[in-house]
Amino acid sequence: MSAASQDLSGVGANMKQGWTVWAMCSVALHALVFSATVAQAAPARIVSLNMCADQYLVALADKGQIAALTRFARDPVMSAVSREAAALPYTGGTVEEVLKLKPDLVIASSQRRVGVAAHVAAQNIPIQPVHTANSYEDIKAQIRDVASAVGHTERGEALIRQMEASLADIHPAGRGRVAAYYQRRGFMTGTGTLVDEMMRRAGLENLAERLGKPVLAQISLEEIVAARPDFLIVEADALRVTDQGTEMLQHPALAHIPRLVLPQSLTVCCGPTCVEAVRQLVQQIEAHDRQASAGRAGIAHKR
Numbered sequence: 001m002s003a004a005s006q007d008l009s010g011v012g013a014n015m016k017q018g019w020t021v022w023a024m025c026s027v028a029l030h031a032l033v034f035s036a037t038v039a040q041a042a043p044a045r046i047v048s049l050n051m052c053a054d055q056y057l058v059a060l061a062d063k064g065q066i067a068a069l070t071r072f073a074r075d076p077v078m079s080a081v082s083r084e085a086a087a088l089p090y091t092g093g094t095v096e097e098v099l100k101l102k103p104d105l106v107i108a109s110s111q112r113r114v115g116v117a118a119h120v121a122a123q124n125i126p127i128q129p130v131h132t133a134n135s136y137e138d139i140k141a142q143i144r145d146v147a148s149a150v151g152h153t154e155r156g157e158a159l160i161r162q163m164e165a166s167l168a169d170i171h172p173a174g175r176g177r178v179a180a181y182y183q184r185r186g187f188m189t190g191t192g193t194l195v196d197e198m199m200r201r202a203g204l205e206n207l208a209e210r211l212g213k214p215v216l217a218q219i220s221l222e223e224i225v226a227a228r229p230d231f232l233i234v235e236a237d238a239l240r241v242t243d244q245g246t247e248m249l250q251h252p253a254l255a256h257i258p259r260l261v262l263p264q265s266l267t268v269c270c271g272p273t274c275v276e277a278v279r280q281l282v283q284q285i286e287a288h289d290r291q292a293s294a295g296r297a298g299i300a301h302k303r
Contacts, residue, residue: 042151043105043126048073049093049116050109052269053130055081056146057107059272060155063088067101077237080265080273095119105149133194136201139163139271159272166275167201173285174203177230178210179260180219184238184245190215194270195233202281204231225253231288233260233281235267260284 045067048054054073057066058081066088072078073085091097095116098106103125108117110129121127128149133139140160147156179199181189189195190208192215199206207229208217224232238249239261261284266277 043103043149045101045103046105046107046150047091047098047101047103048107049098049113050107050130051079052109052271053107053146054079054085055269055271055273056130056142057150058084058088059159060143060147060152061150062152065150067103068098077264078268080269080271082265099123107146107149133271134192135194135197136274138194139274142271163272163275167278170201170275170279170282172201172203173282173289174199174205176203176205177285178207178227179204179231179233180207180224180227180229181233182219182224182249183235184249186218186220186224186248188213188217188219190217194274195267198270198274198278198281199233201278202285204281204285221248221251221253224257229257231260231285232257233262236261236263258288260288 042065044065046057046061046065047068048057048066048070051070051072054069057069058073068089068091069085071090071092073088073090074082076082079085091101093113093116098116098120103120105126105128106117106120107128107130108114108120110131117127126149128146130142130146131138133142140163143156143159144153147153147159181195181199183189188208189206190213191206196206196208207227208214211219211223211227213219232249232254234249238246239259241247241250260281262277262280266273266280270277
């Protein structure tokens with residue numbers, strides 16, 4: 001090879017190397033620009049119009065992104081995120097209040113406050129709907145939808161992994177025993193609901209399924225007593241009589257049936273908190289079984 005050819009070969013190699021470096025830099029630059037665009041695209045002023053949306057927003061968004069939660073978010077009886085919500089702004093949820101906050105995303109129920117959501121949407125403000133979750137799979141889908149909407153997809157996946165791990169650590173204690181999720185005025189929750197799935201994950205059979213009842217049915221004291229469930233699952237506010245709605249749950253005819261108690265904050269909007277609800281059911285069943293076992297042991301000892 002001549003000296004000229006060697007020189008040209010060297011030039012070609014340098015040019016090839018230069019193009020390679022340029023291409024790598026170009027890819028890196030485009031990646032940075034893309035990342036910056038995604039970051040800028042994340043909403044900066046998010047308003048929640050639904051208490052069930054509050055817990056998704058608190059779990060998945062930055063605090064600085066939250067322009068307002070609902071006024072119920074601070075209620076420790078009803079809200080699973082009351083502690084976090086105490087330091088966050090809230091709104092009464094009127095059209096005027098919401099628009100004054102100049103949101104760039106509103107998270108709203110697909111079934112409630114639809115009028116407010118419609119007015120907001122008319123101002124070209126994006127709406128992220130939150131639907132009623134009837135299963136654990138529904139909750140996971142909801143987490144992914146909201147996480148994507150607020151610009152934190154990875155947080156959604158991390159939350160789901162955490163929930164999956166927590167569920168894996170919970171060992172069903174019900175052993176197929178029968179329970180009735182009994183509510184105010186004698187309403188019982190049926191199958192095809194999130195409550196029903198929580199019961200099954202705790203190892204319980206839903207009395208509603210055994211009796212062939214629908215998703216929600218009003219059942220008399222006589223029917224409950226005749227069915228002889230092993231447990232009644234009630235909400236915490238039903239432990240004392242506050243009105244006619246809770247009076248029925250304290251009837252002497254039900255006094256012999258063991259109670260499993262869940263806070264309303266875990267049941268009113270059972271999103272990511274459903275795992276904790278299952279855990280509490282299992283813990284109470286185990287505590288009941290230990291107490292029953294100790295009682296039997298005590299009786300045997302006296303004999």
